[in-house]
Amino acid sequence: xxxxxxxxxxxxxxxxxxxxxxxxxxxxxxxxxxxxxxxxxxxxxxxxxxxxxxxxxxxxxxxxxxxxxxxxxxxxxxxxxxxxxxxxxxxxxxxxxxxxxxxxxxxxxxxxxxxxxxxxxxxxxxxxxxxxxxxxxxxxxxxxxxxxxxxxxxxxxxxxxxxxxxxxxxxxxxxxxxxxxxxxxxxxxxxxxxxxxxxxxxxxxxxxxxxxx
Numbered sequence: 148x149x150x151x152x153x154x155x156x157x158x159x160x161x162x163x164x165x166x167x168x169x170x171x172x173x174x175x176x177x178x179x180x181x182x183x184x185x186x187x188x189x190x191x192x193x194x195x196x197x198x199x200x201x202x203x204x205x206x207x208x209x210x211x212x213x214x215x216x217x218x219x220x221x222x223x224x225x226x227x228x229x230x231x232x233x234x235x236x237x238x239x240x241x242x243x244x245x246x247x248x249x250x251x252x253x254x255x256x257x258x259x260x261x262x263x264x265x266x267x268x269x270x271x272x273x274x275x276x277x278x279x280x281x282x283x284x285x286x287x288x289x290x291x292x293x294x295x296x297x298x299x300x301x302x303x304x305x306x307x308x309x310x311x312x313x314x315x316x317x318x319x320x321x322x323x324x325x326x327x328x329x330x331x332x333x334x335x336x337x338x339x340x341x342x343x344x345x346x347x348x349x350x351x352x353x354x355x356x357x358x359x360x
Contacts, residue, residue: 148184148185148187148188149184151168151170151181151184151185153170153171153172153177153181154168154169154170154353155169155170155171155353156168156169156351156353157169157351157352157353158348158349158350158351158352159348159349159350159352160281160346160347160348160349161346161347161349162344162345162346162347164193164195164346167281167346167348168185182194182196195312196311197283197309197310197311197312197313197316198309198310198311199307199308199309199310199316200290200307200308200309200310201291201307201308202305202306202307203291203294203295203298203306203307203308204294204298204303204304204305204306205304205305205306205307205318214260215256215257215260220243220245220253221253221257223242223243224239224242224243224250224253224254224257225257225263227239227242227243228254228263235247236248236250236251239254277322278319278320278321278322278323278324278327278347279318279319279320279321279347279348280318280319280321280327280345280346280347280348281316281317281318281319281345281346281348282316282317282318282319282331282334282343282344282345282346283309283312283313283315283316283343283344284297284313284314284315284316284317284334284340284342284343285313285314285340285341285342285343286314286315286339286340286341287339287340287341288338288339289339290308290314290315291308292339293315293337293338293339293340294306294307294308294315294317296337297317297334297337297340298317300330300333300334302319302320302321302322302326302327302330303317303318303319304318304319304320305317305318306318313342313344317334331343331345
């Protein structure tokens with residue numbers, strides 16, 4: 148099967164499905180084309196899809212975007228920082244053929260308009276959060292209000308509303324089995340949460356969250 152460039156995340160997981168893939172597309176037609184491509188693979192027996200709604204917590208959480216005009220150099224800077232958000236002003240200047248001070252002004256302008264965000268993403272390791280799970284939630288109350296309560300928990304990395312078989316999706320990175328169990332119990336006790344299902348994330352063959360639409 149031809150590699151799917153729109154896939155930003157691929158992980159093996161526990162649960163009814165063995166693989167989870169997250170794609171970013173601009174149109175429904177593009178999504179349908181990708182699903183057909185996946186179905187055509189001889190090893191794929193079943194597909195289940197879920198559409199994300201509003202990001203309540205996470206590096207893609209929605210902020211008000213101020214009106215801003217972008218030129219080619221702005222797009223080049225955004226693409227470069229998407230590859231490495233720690234690039235120096237001089238490295239960026241070399242890419243767009245501007246002075247470091249001019250680049251700093253442009254990047255700050257993009258940040259102020261919420262057209263660009265530079266974040267630190269923690270990954271598991273010897274001293275990091277080593278237990279990673281995804282949970283789907285069925286809710287009986289307004290999803291955004293319930294998720295805002297849940298997202299206040301430190302170990303919640305992402306919280307998103309969803310359209311499909313569940314009302315919300317959260318990603319948890321916990322430091323121990325004990326803290327994970329306690330967090331799940333607190334989530335189950337939140338008013339409006341009627342069902343919680345979890346799956347453990349195992350291996351991550353692909354994580355390219357900086358991809359632009």
